[in-house]
Amino acid sequence: MAEFFKKYFSKNFFYDILFIFVLSLVVTFASFLFIDGVVHFSIPFVLLKKPTILFMNFIPVFILMLIMYFAIGSVGGAFLSVGAMIFIMGVANQNKLFYRDDNLKITDIVLLKETLGMVKSGVSIKLSPLYFIYPSILIVGGYYLLKIDKFRLKKIMRFSGAILMCFVGFFTLSNFMTVRDTYWNNSMSLFHPYIEVERAKDRGMVYTFFYHYKDFFYKKPDVYDEKMVMDKLDSYDESMPTDDEKPDIFLILGESFADLEEKGAKVDSEVYLSFRKLQDKSISGLIQNYTFGGGTIEAERYIYQGAESFPPYIKNINTFVWMLKNAGYATKSMHPFTGKFYNRLNTNQFLGFDEFLHLENYFDEYFVNKEADYFPDRILFPLVLKDYRNRDKSKRYFNSVITMQNHTPYSSEDKGIGDYLDRKSFNGTDEEYNIANNYLYGVKDTADQLLNFTEELEKEKSPVVVIFYGDHLARLGEEGKIYEKMGVDIGFDSPEGWLKHYTTPFIIWANSAAKEKIGDDMVGKNPTMSNYYLFAYALEKMGYKTPYIQYLSERRKEYPVDASSYISENGKLTADPSEKTKKDKLFHYMMQYYRLSHFSYDEVADKK
Known part of the structure; x- marks a missing residue:
């Protein structure tokens, strides 16, 4: 040696x-x-x-x-x-x-x-x-x-x-x-x-x-049977709306938009008045998100994909945006903040978007964002409407709008805007009250602007559907402590508290022209569901019945809430699911992996 x-x-x-x-x-x-x-x-x-x-x-x-x-x-x-x-x-x-x-x-x-x-x-x-x-x-x-x-x-x-x-x-x-x-x-x-x-x-x-x-690499599930997944998808007969039946679609993410009145907070009736009017004219309900106080991109991408997965966005992956593009839609996204945020500037192309308007290439000339004073919805929604009215009418129009108005942080100063939260029942400091009150003022304004937006779209002869949802609860105070001081239980001690921690509202609104084309009044309360079901659910209402949308519809009816902590089983949340539920969940992972590893829209992608 x-x-x-x-x-x-x-x-x-x-x-x-x-x-x-x-x-x-x-x-x-x-x-x-x-x-x-x-x-x-x-x-x-x-x-x-x-x-x-x-x-x-x-x-x-x-x-x-x-x-x-x-x-x-x-x-x-x-x-x-x-x-x-x-x-x-x-x-x-x-x-x-x-x-x-x-x-x-x-x-x-x-x-x-x-x-x-x-x-x-x-x-x-x-x-x-x-x-x-x-x-x-x-x-x-x-x-x-x-x-x-x-x-x-x-x-x-x-x-x-x-x-x-x-x-x-x-x-x-x-x-x-x-x-x-x-x-x-x-x-x-x-x-x-x-x-x-x-x-x-x-x-x-x-x-x-x-x-x-x-x-x-995409991580393959420990148990994976590709033939089983393909057989499942092949068991559905695809059905799509005719060109005449297809509506223009807005998918609008309301930054930190939550219904605190629904969660038990004592707020002024004016806060959610516009939103209640919209709910009465829409399909409405709650979605269960997977993040609290942040993580907008997860809700956004889960909804595009119809899956609770967050793969690396370095190549084309299956989304409902690609499906709409394949169906002849012009696909656009608008976000009044830097395009660098979550790297949307470079990744939106892999999701199926033709165009992305952001701070640097469009919105900067209208408003300069500052901390705690982000691009206001009173400017954003008219710009979205302007873009819609200037669209290429030879194609159907899809626009995913991500708002910024209610993004954290929230000022702890008294802005002199009036009281939107009941002071007597609030068990916190003046600074904490101001944080919650200023947040609620922003929520009220978002709802007001959204109502005005839909009223303008009602005048359109073209069929239009608006899907609006909140991406997560606002982070009010350290670890959300201000919720407790409002009398809202978002703790993890019970399934009910867990659900309140992660749920935000959604509406699916249609103008009269769309209701006529769809053949549905598009009104009613919907059970709470995980956010990745939302877009598929709305598209199915519009007549889009691809095999994957039908699979999600079937799964949503059996497991409307689907998370790692809790899952719906026989109408109740459980942290200890049955063997059948576990088996179905494993199959769902196989389905997600199949969708990630088999891109379906090469032909339309090659035309870009």
Whole structure:
């Protein structure tokens, strides 16, 4: 054994490994020069206080350096090659941020052809002084390393070492770099925590790049029978409305819109007066969401997909938006906030949207968002109506609108708007009262604007359906403590409290022209259901009966509330479902995986 080590592992080898360790640290620190369009010189000092972020960016660089060391046989060669890789990644990252407002990820390999096409079409690479300084230092450093370090590995060592480090690299990538909790629970805290692009900058370019390796795969259920899923879908006969019967559709997400009166709060009758009028003219009810005080994107995407799944949005996935596009609709989304939020700017295309109007390309000229003073619905709804009236009437129209008005935080100041919450029954401070009262004022205004919007649509000769829903309860106070002070039980001590914690209202409203085409008065109370059923339920009412919509309709009738904590069983919520319910849930997971892994609209997608 001693002879073996003496033959293959000299002191020079161990010096090289130590040198590679140091050089990997240097390259890792250098990689942070490229995380943004602006160089942040404070980052090295921040990283010393954030060792996890430094370590997670260092590990891939170190492994790559070792692979190249064994492959090339010298420290200088490894430094030059890995340094060049980081440089290319950095240029790509900064240019992707500039042109697409998105970070470089390993999944962008699938976009290589598109990128080369952009360059060929005349899109120029944005240059920076860094692009001359970095390679100059790299070349000079690599040259001196090659000149100074004369030690060269034997071929057997190079071959076996390279193979071994490739295995180590793959294992690390698959089992270590992609751990969600590590990524989400650590950051440099330099950028915006709720904007995906900014959040990725906070993790570092290298870590972000390799973390998204997981996005290449959808997790297959432990038990999966594709034939069983296909047989189930084949058992339904598809039925679709004629072109003349198809209505124009608005799917409107009311930010933090909740019915606190329904939950037991003593509020002024004016708050929900407009909403009650709408409920009387609509199909109405409650949806059970999966988040509290945030997580808008989950409700939004679950409803588009008709599934409680949140896959990586890096390629086309089945949604009802694609279904409508395939049925001849022009598909649009409007959101009066930055398109970077939840990365809608780059992911909406994979959901089936033709166009996305957001702050940067449309709304900024009408209102400037400020914290606790977001884009008002009194401006938003008229703009949505204007867009509808200027539509291409040769196609049916679908618009998914995501509002911002009632987004947290809520001012703790007395705005002089009057009392919308009963002061006598409120058991909290003046500041807490103002938070709740200001929130309720915003809810009232949203309902007023929505009522005006539907009254304008009633005048339209074209059939129009509006689906409006709240995405989650507002976070009123720390951990929602203000609800308790309003006399509202949203605790988890009982199924009823749990349901109040997660339910928000919805309406499905149709103008007279739509009611005539649909052949239904579109009025009535609906039992509470999980949010992923909502769009499918509304589409079925409009005459859309695809196999998947029929499957969801069948499931909704048996399991209207479907969550991990509770599920409906024989009309009651239970945390301990029967074996049949568990079996049906497993099949539902199989159905979701099938839908994620088998895109149905390639033909219409190819026309984009």
